Amino acid sequence: MTEEQLQLLRAARPSGQDEHDADVAAARAAAAQDGDVLAQLDAERRTDLAMQDALQSVAPPAGLESALLTAMRAARGAVEPPAALRESVITAVQLPRRPDLSRRRWIGWSAAAAAAVAAGGAWWWRKAHAFTMQQLSEELAAITKKGVTLSLMSMDKSAVVGWLNDHQAPRADSLPDKLDALPRKGCHLYDIAGHPVSLECLLLPGMRELHLFATPAAGLADAPAAGGAAEVRDFADRTLATWTRGAQTMLLFCHEPAAEVRALLA
Amino acid sequence: MPDDLQPALPPRPLSADAAGVQAWLETVVLQFYRQLYRYALSLTGHESDAADLTQQTAVKFALKWQDIREDAAIKSWLYTTLYREFLLLRRRERNTVAFDETLLPDAPLETAPQELRVDSRTAVEALGKMDEPHRSVLSLFYVEDLSYREIAIILGVPAGTVMSRLSRAKDALRQLLSPAV
Numbered sequence: 001m002t003e004e005q006l007q008l009l010r011a012a013r014p015s016g017q018d019e020h021d022a023d024v025a026a027a028r029a030a031a032a033q034d035g036d037v038l039a040q041l042d043a044e045r046r047t048d049l050a051m052q053d054a055l056q057s058v059a060p061p062a063g064l065e066s067a068l069l070t071a072m073r074a075a076r077g078a079v080e081p082p083a084a085l086r087e088s089v090i091t092a093v094q095l096p097r098r099p100d101l102s103r104r105r106w107i108g109w110s111a112a113a114a115a116a117v118a119a120g121g122a123w124w125w126r127k128a129h130a131f132t133m134q135q136l137s138e139e140l141a142a143i144t145k146k147g148v149t150l151s152l153m154s155m156d157k158s159a160v161v162g163w164l165n166d167h168q169a170p171r172a173d174s175l176p177d178k179l180d181a182l183p184r185k186g187c188h189l190y191d192i193a194g195h196p197v198s199l200e201c202l203l204l205p206g207m208r209e210l211h212l213f214a215t216p217a218a219g220l221a222d223a224p225a226a227g228g229a230a231e232v233r234d235f236a237d238r239t240l241a242t243w244t245r246g247a248q249t250m251l252l253f254c255h256e257p258a259a260e261v262r263a264l265l266a
Numbered sequence: 267m268p269d270d271l272q273p274a275l276p277p278r279p280l281s282a283d284a285a286g287v288q289a290w291l292e293t294v295v296l297q298f299y300r301q302l303y304r305y306a307l308s309l310t311g312h313e314s315d316a317a318d319l320t321q322q323t324a325v326k327f328a329l330k331w332q333d334i335r336e337d338a339a340i341k342s343w344l345y346t347t348l349y350r351e352f353l354l355l356r357r358r359e360r361n362t363v364a365f366d367e368t369l370l371p372d373a374p375l376e377t378a379p380q381e382l383r384v385d386s387r388t389a390v391e392a393l394g395k396m397d398e399p400h401r402s403v404l405s406l407f408y409v410e411d412l413s414y415r416e417i418a419i420i421l422g423v424p425a426g427t428v429m430s431r432l433s434r435a436k437d438a439l440r441q442l443l444s445p446a447v
Contacts, residue, residue: 007429007430007432008429010432011407011413011432011433013407013412013413014411015411017413018413044436044440047436047440048408048436051389051404052408053384054385054386055304055386055389055390055405055409056409058303059300060299060303060320061313064299064317064320065299067317067321068320068321068324069292069296071328072291072292072295072324072325072327072328073288073328075325075328076288076329153321153322153325
């Protein structure tokens with residue numbers, strides 16, 4: 001028998017589904033002429049069946065099924081968000097278009113003026129509707145209890161940071177080293193009453209999730225002082241750490257003990 | 267599970283029927299997630315990584331299901347997607363134990379012991395000691411009982427490459443299992 005025929009027989013499924021294939025049948029007939037090869041193939045098939053039994057007996061962990069369904073629903077929810085949220089996210093995502101030279105210049109000026117008015121209006125609206133830390137913490141605690149949405153699922157920090165940057169999401173210039181070193185699970189950009197709030201989901205060993213939210217400090221009536229130490233406390237059955245770096249205020253929610261959170265932020 | 271034992275997929279709903287789409291997506295995922303998890307576990311050797319890969323695959327399916335033109339291609343799309351996610355994960359980790367296939371270019375078949383017992387942990391660990399190309403081929407071969415042609419489609423390599431990798435992978439596996447039997 002040829003080397004190709006031997007490879008074909010070794011690639012034939014141990015369940016016997018390929019035995020009706022003409023090439024396999026021909027190779028099998030050729031192998032039948034050589035008792036040693038036949039015995040070796042028979043022994044290999046026993047190994048194949050043993051491996052197949054062993055691997056097919058593995059049961060998925062409890063809870064995986066519901067986790068999959070939750071993640072799928074969250075992902076589809078992120079793709080088709082409510083109209084109000086969709087509008088704000090789309091506004092953030094759209095890139096400036098190349099100017100159309102065939103149009104008159106006044107159209108550009110009008111658009112720029114309208115954009116300035118809109119930006120000013122948004123600034124005024126956010127200022128007038130500034131959240132307190134308590135209000136924002138309650139909103140975010142409710143989100144974490146309900147189950148966060150992840151528009152991007154990735155353990156790659158650079159991918160997460162890239163996604164947040166692409167979506168002009170608020171993010172601290174730097175995070176405490178131990179926190180920053182954790183693998184990511186994904187990220188999302190929320191719009192909470194006109195306030196952009198980014199989420200980075202980080203993972204501690206054992207798949208324990210940390211939810212790190214960031215939002216512009218300017219949108220908060222009582223944001224922690226920039227550069228100050230993080231305040232860690234219990235909040236709504238969770239541990240909450242809050243601090244401000246640069247222009248961004250961070251709120252970190254998790255189920256870990258306060259001491260462990262402080263160690264992460266040290 | 268062999269194809270002939272796999273229950274048929276329910277008919278695909280209209281895109282506009284959001285609730286119907288969600289129900290259909292969930293039915294498909296629930297039909298395949300056990301095999302996907304086993305495949306992921308055989309690739310990664312770690313339960314948490316396997317669960318993550320399975321979840322990432324399910325989420326991608328929920329987001330990109332409309333890209334799959336024919337229902338017959340859903341199964342291979344799921345496996346291909348999981349495999350790609352695995353490769354991305356591995357690129358970040360780079361902690362596999364390489365298996366040098368040149369060490370076994372023409373390794374002859376040897377007769378294995380008559381009674382072979384392999385538990386699932388031993389099987390997963392043995393696969394984990396192989397390099398990625400051989401592990402991925404053998405995983406699909408054992409976990410899903412796929413033909414070498416189907417494996418070629420999923421992995422995006424020629425069928426002949428799958429056959430030669432299968433041969434080499436089986437030689438390596440025999441050596442890895444020999445202390446255990």
